[in-house]
Amino acid sequence: MQTWKDYQEKNKDKFLNELLELLRIPSVSARSEHKKDMQACAEALKTRLLEAGADKVEIYATAGHPVVYGEKIIDPSKPTVLVYGHYDVQPADPLNLWHSGPFEPVIKDGKIFARGACDDKGQVYMHVKAFETMSKTNTLATNIKFLIEGEEEVGSPNLATFVKENKALLKSDVILISDTALISLDTPSMDVGVRGLSYIEVEVTGPNRDLHSGVYGGAVANPITILAKMIASLHDENNHITIPGFYDDVVEATTAERKLMAEAPFSEEEYKKDLGVNELWGEKGYTTNERTGIRPTLELNGIWGGYTGEGAKTVLPSKAYAKISCRLVPNQGSDKITEILINHLKKIAPPYIQIKAELHHGGEPYMTPIDSKGYKAAAKAIETTFGKQPIPVRGGGSIPICALFEKELGVKIIFMGFGLDSDNLHSPNEKYDLANYYKGIETIPYFHKYFAEQ
Amino acid sequence: MQTWKDYQEKNKDKFLNELLELLRIPSVSARSEHKKDMQACAEALKTRLLEAGADKVEIYATAGHPVVYGEKIIDPSKPTVLVYGHYDVQPADPLNLWHSGPFEPVIKDGKIFARGACDDKGQVYMHVKAFETMSKTNTLATNIKFLIEGEEEVGSPNLATFVKENKALLKSDVILISDTALISLDTPSMDVGVRGLSYIEVEVTGPNRDLHSGVYGGAVANPITILAKMIASLHDENNHITIPGFYDDVVEATTAERKLMAEAPFSEEEYKKDLGVNELWGEKGYTTNERTGIRPTLELNGIWGGYTGEGAKTVLPSKAYAKISCRLVPNQGSDKITEILINHLKKIAPPYIQIKAELHHGGEPYMTPIDSKGYKAAAKAIETTFGKQPIPVRGGGSIPICALFEKELGVKIIFMGFGLDSDNLHSPNEKYDLANYYKGIETIPYFHKYFAEQ
Numbered sequence: 001m002q003t004w005k006d007y008q009e010k011n012k013d014k015f016l017n018e019l020l021e022l023l024r025i026p027s028v029s030a031r032s033e034h035k036k037d038m039q040a041c042a043e044a045l046k047t048r049l050l051e052a053g054a055d056k057v058e059i060y061a062t063a064g065h066p067v068v069y070g071e072k073i074i075d076p077s078k079p080t081v082l083v084y085g086h087y088d089v090q091p092a093d094p095l096n097l098w099h100s101g102p103f104e105p106v107i108k109d110g111k112i113f114a115r116g117a118c119d120d121k122g123q124v125y126m127h128v129k130a131f132e133t134m135s136k137t138n139t140l141a142t143n144i145k146f147l148i149e150g151e152e153e154v155g156s157p158n159l160a161t162f163v164k165e166n167k168a169l170l171k172s173d174v175i176l177i178s179d180t181a182l183i184s185l186d187t188p189s190m191d192v193g194v195r196g197l198s199y200i201e202v203e204v205t206g207p208n209r210d211l212h213s214g215v216y217g218g219a220v221a222n223p224i225t226i227l228a229k230m231i232a233s234l235h236d237e238n239n240h241i242t243i244p245g246f247y248d249d250v251v252e253a254t255t256a257e258r259k260l261m262a263e264a265p266f267s268e269e270e271y272k273k274d275l276g277v278n279e280l281w282g283e284k285g286y287t288t289n290e291r292t293g294i295r296p297t298l299e300l301n302g303i304w305g306g307y308t309g310e311g312a313k314t315v316l317p318s319k320a321y322a323k324i325s326c327r328l329v330p331n332q333g334s335d336k337i338t339e340i341l342i343n344h345l346k347k348i349a350p351p352y353i354q355i356k357a358e359l360h361h362g363g364e365p366y367m368t369p370i371d372s373k374g375y376k377a378a379a380k381a382i383e384t385t386f387g388k389q390p391i392p393v394r395g396g397g398s399i400p401i402c403a404l405f406e407k408e409l410g411v412k413i414i415f416m417g418f419g420l421d422s423d424n425l426h427s428p429n430e431k432y433d434l435a436n437y438y439k440g441i442e443t444i445p446y447f448h449k450y451f452a453e454q
Numbered sequence: 455m456q457t458w459k460d461y462q463e464k465n466k467d468k469f470l471n472e473l474l475e476l477l478r479i480p481s482v483s484a485r486s487e488h489k490k491d492m493q494a495c496a497e498a499l500k501t502r503l504l505e506a507g508a509d510k511v512e513i514y515a516t517a518g519h520p521v522v523y524g525e526k527i528i529d530p531s532k533p534t535v536l537v538y539g540h541y542d543v544q545p546a547d548p549l550n551l552w553h554s555g556p557f558e559p560v561i562k563d564g565k566i567f568a569r570g571a572c573d574d575k576g577q578v579y580m581h582v583k584a585f586e587t588m589s590k591t592n593t594l595a596t597n598i599k600f601l602i603e604g605e606e607e608v609g610s611p612n613l614a615t616f617v618k619e620n621k622a623l624l625k626s627d628v629i630l631i632s633d634t635a636l637i638s639l640d641t642p643s644m645d646v647g648v649r650g651l652s653y654i655e656v657e658v659t660g661p662n663r664d665l666h667s668g669v670y671g672g673a674v675a676n677p678i679t680i681l682a683k684m685i686a687s688l689h690d691e692n693n694h695i696t697i698p699g700f701y702d703d704v705v706e707a708t709t710a711e712r713k714l715m716a717e718a719p720f721s722e723e724e725y726k727k728d729l730g731v732n733e734l735w736g737e738k739g740y741t742t743n744e745r746t747g748i749r750p751t752l753e754l755n756g757i758w759g760g761y762t763g764e765g766a767k768t769v770l771p772s773k774a775y776a777k778i779s780c781r782l783v784p785n786q787g788s789d790k791i792t793e794i795l796i797n798h799l800k801k802i803a804p805p806y807i808q809i810k811a812e813l814h815h816g817g818e819p820y821m822t823p824i825d826s827k828g829y830k831a832a833a834k835a836i837e838t839t840f841g842k843q844p845i846p847v848r849g850g851g852s853i854p855i856c857a858l859f860e861k862e863l864g865v866k867i868i869f870m871g872f873g874l875d876s877d878n879l880h881s882p883n884e885k886y887d888l889a890n891y892y893k894g895i896e897t898i899p900y901f902h903k904y905f906a907e908q
Contacts, residue, residue, distance in 0.1 A: 030765030091767055094664070154765055181669070195668060199766045208730030209551070210881040214649060214781055214851030215635070218751035219742045221735035224776075225689065225754050231679060232686035276662030281675035281806040288673045297672035300679050301769050302760035307777060311484030311608055312653045312814040313545055314779055314852075315755050315880050322678075323761060325768055327668055352735040360766040397668030398768075426769050427664035 002137050004445050008129075008438070015441065016112075016434070018048060019125045022087075023105040023114040029065055029088035029154045038065040038150050041087045045128075045148055046070070052128050053135030054146070060166075062158035065150030069169065072135065073143045079452055080143040082172035083131075084405070084413075085124035085179060086152035089116035090426045097428035110434050117432035118423040123178035124148055126418065126437060130444035139445070141452035145172055149401075152179075155199065155361020156401045163401075163408050174374035174451065175405055178440060180395045180417030185435060187265055188386045190378060191395035191415035194402060195296070196328030196365035198338040202227070202345060203356040204320045210306075211316040221352030223320040224305045230348055231322065234298055238284035241298050241326075243344045249331045253294040261289050264391050274422060293394035297327045298341075323360070327398060334362035334400075363400020366413065373454045374414040381446035382416070385439065397425075416447065456591050458899050462892070465583075469895065470566075470888070472502060473579045476541075477559040477568040483519055483542035483608045492519040492604050495541045499582075499602055500524070506582050507589025508600070514620075516612035519604030523623065526589065527597045533906055534597035536626035537585075538859070538867075539578030539633060540606035543570035544880045551882035565885040572877040572886035577632035578602055580872065580891060584898035593899070595906035599626055603855075606633075609653065609815020610855045617855075617862050628828035628905060629859055632894060634849045634871030639889060641719055642840040644832060645849035645869035648856060649750070650782030650819035652792040656681070656799060657810040658759075658774045665770040675806030677774040678759045684802055685776065688752055692738035695752050695780075697798045703785045707748040707848075715743050718845050728876060747848035751781045752795075777814070781852060788816035788854075817854020820867065827908045828868040835900035836870070839893065851879075870901065 008015070027041040028034045042065075046057045049070035057070035065088060073080075092102035092115045100106045105114035112122065127146070134140040147170060149159050163170060180191040206223035207216070236242050253261075266289055272280060282291040291297070305320030307313035326337055342357040349355040368375060370392050382390045395415065402413050418440035424430045462469070481495040482488045496519075500511045503524035511524035519542060527534075546556035546569045554560045559568035566576065581600070588594040601624060603613050617624060634645040660677035661670070690696050707715075720743055726734060736745040745751070759774025761767035780791055796811040803809040822829060824846050836844045849869065856867050872894035878884045 030767065091763060093763065206731065209878065212851060212879040213753045213755055213779060215875050215879065216746060217753040217781055217850065218745040218749060219734060219736045220729055220731060222754050224757045225685060228682040228685035231682035275674055277660065277674060277806060279805045280673060282673045291672040292670065295672055299667045299671040299770055300676050300760065301667055301767060302762045303678045303774065304758045304762040306754065306756035308756045308758040309545060312777065313484065313755060313880065316753055320757065323766065325667060327671055351733045352731060396671065397666060421669050424663065425666040425669065426767060
């Protein structure tokens with residue numbers, strides 16, 4: 001019988017070329033003009049899952065973008081692993097900062113450059129190829145189900161309904177997700193938590209039309225100035241968020257956990273150098289890893305108003321806008337924080353302007369225990385292929401659907417990510433190292449093997 | 455001999471149609487793609503000036519957009535009036551707020567809607583048609599020179615050189631400008647001053663690339679947040695500008711002037727209603743008219759950074775930008791204020807970010823006395839056609855070249871504007887009332903007559 005290693009070695013180029021094909025589809029969920037691309041991407045995945053050995057693959061329509069479901073049931077009495085991932089990607093702009101087309105993947109210095117290379121097409125596709133490896137070598141030890149959605153980057157607005165309506169279909173013993181990072185190939189790690197999210201958009205209206213800034217300037221509130229003042233007030237001089245009630249439900253990390261976090265390898269100098277900043281910023285009293293892991297945040301994701309073109313226009317604009325998102329930690333509730341945030345903005349809005357604020361999307365924070373069967377199987381798989389035990393870390397990102405999965409399906413979620421923080425997720429020049437891609441494909445079959453053995 | 459009134463009555467439609475043709479040329483000086491339109495607009499003016507009776511018209515190339523010069527010298531011993539105006543217009547965006555195309559003029563409710571209808575094509579063209587009236591009826595009492603530039607809306611960067619190099623050509627006894635407003639046709643007024651300008655652009659850079667706001671948020675300074683904090687700090691709780699030295703050179707208006715200003719008809723309720731705001735905003739201790747007339751201001755003309763498209767993108771952007779302009783009053787110097795402003799921004803920039811700030815354009819404030827020959831001739835002309843003496847007021851806008859004109863050519867500038875503050879200058883749906891257009895054409899010949907008689 002062919003070994004996993006043999007099979008993967010022989011199919012190395014095929015594994016890569018298929019991923020590149022997938023990356024060529026601009027499946028941007030946030031933009032309505034990509035509706036057809038979303039369908040095309042779902043169909044490509046269906047084809048690949050069937051080729052890899054799935055018994056059955058269906059594309060389910062939703063109120064938004066379709067969900068791809070596939071399965072191979074080898075024996076109903078054996079444990080079932082549900083692999084969750086997403087085929088949608090973040091918008092690619094600002095396009096002018098990409099060194100090559102976001103949907104024209106190129107390999108450079110051992111890295112695949114393309115939107116979605118890591119987040120999450122590359123990581124999803126590792127599972128398809130790991131499944132193929134087990135399937136083609138007749139070594140699949142678990143039943144396997146795939147749930148690959150098309151709306152993760154816009155907050156999974158329709159997945160909850162799908163999950164609630166398809167509990168039997170999705171019945172499983174563990175949910176496995178590769179949509180996070182590890183510290184490095186030398187220092188493997190596994191996320192034990194993801195942060196929640198509350199993402200809103202704010203519109204501030206001053207005068208009912210754009211005005212000449214000479215004729216009216218100084219006498220009518222400028223919505224940009226007012227919005228800036230409102231934003232400026234959201235963090236105090238210690239970069240602590242000032243919104244009353246914001247921290248009420250935060251479960252402080254234990255001294256033991258903070259001590260463990262401090263032991264993970266981290267060089268502030270390298271971090272600053274990589275980002276090109278002279279000084280780091282953040283909430284007083286917490287380290288960088290704590291700020292991105294165990295603390296909630298409030299970030300401005302976008303701002304616009306007035307004249308933003310070439311040259312000068314002396315306008316006092318009617319409107320200014322901002323996109324603001326908070327990352328949440330246990331036990332902050334997304335709905336509650338959204339309400340607190342929107343109400344606070346309305347409360348601090350001065351009478352000179354009118355304000356509208358509304359939710360884009362949200363998601364709950366999620367923590368997974370490190371003593372579950374799934375966590376242990378994943379840690380052992382990583383130890384097998386990396387030669388080292390993974391360090392448990394708290395991830396800064398969000399996978400909005402996690403809390404709902406556990407609630408509706410009653411199983412734990414395991415985050416076995418193979419990306420790197422430096423993969424430029426959501427940024428120009430997103431990349432995924434070939435070494436990480438292949439390492440994932442190599443490691444995942446061991447997860448199934450060890451999970452079945454427990 | 456035909457009277458002015460007869461000639462104008464007979465040519466009413468022609469006067470309008472020719473203006474509409476001029477308004478169809480998208481002569482946006484700030485946008486490089488309109489370079490050809492600028493030339494076309496200059497040539498159209500040349501043709502019209504010659505038709506109106508000019509002896510000579512030249513289009514002078516500059517380092518930027520061309521200058522149109524025309525003249526009719528009836529007798530070198532007679533006084534010469536130099537009419538200054540501009541054929542360039544502000545950018546038309548945001549386009550979606552226009553009810554009809556900005557360069558497809560329409561007449562509705564007795565008003566011409568188009569970019570440049572009032573500022574300044576409509577007002578310049580009144581002078582061309584007033585000149586035609588005098589020329590065709592053989593009643594021109596002064597020599598007349600036209601200087602119509604194409605860069606007023608971008609700060610007249612090349613006009614100073616042209617003026618300095620062509621002092622003999624531009625020799626005159628008074629400069630007449632229609633690029634301001636009057637209170638109303640019932641309450642005529644004349645501007646006795648225009649504010650200066652200092653217009654800069656600021657770029658704040660945080661990390662060297664756009665980052666995932668989950669992975670890095672909370673640990674790296676967000677340039678939008680920092681820029682907002684910097685902007686917020688520029689006005690104190692009394693909406694007084696906080697930049698050290700900003701007010702140092704301001705000549706406070708006298709109690710007498712403030713008393714006179716307070717007597718001009720003004721309804722705060724109507725002003726608020728027209729603008730759709732519940733409360734006015736501005737520097738404590740000053741009235742609305744004082745805030746826009748005798749006080750310097752600092753306004754945000756534009757802001758942008760991060761994701762500004764449809765939906766949500768969880769990005770911590772690398773850069774954020776703002777366009778900021780100050781209106782200046784006597785004796786503030788544009789260069790000095792620009793320097794103070796840029797240095798202040800650099801000083802308050804925290805070490806987490808890098809800042810670039812640079813001048814877009816500037817211009818000096820200008821005041822004209824009310825006892826000059828030109829002012830008296832204009833006031834008498836207005837009294838003749840309006841039946842009322844004009845009220846002297848301080849305008850809020852800027853005509854950057856005024857101070858230079860006086861310095862280089864040694865003559866006073868007279869502002870005889872026929873627009874209205876509600877003409878949506880620099881805004882969507884700019885308009886010019888037909889009644890004001892024709893009133894200007896009716897009034898201007900009297901200026902020439904009275905100026906010649908003095």
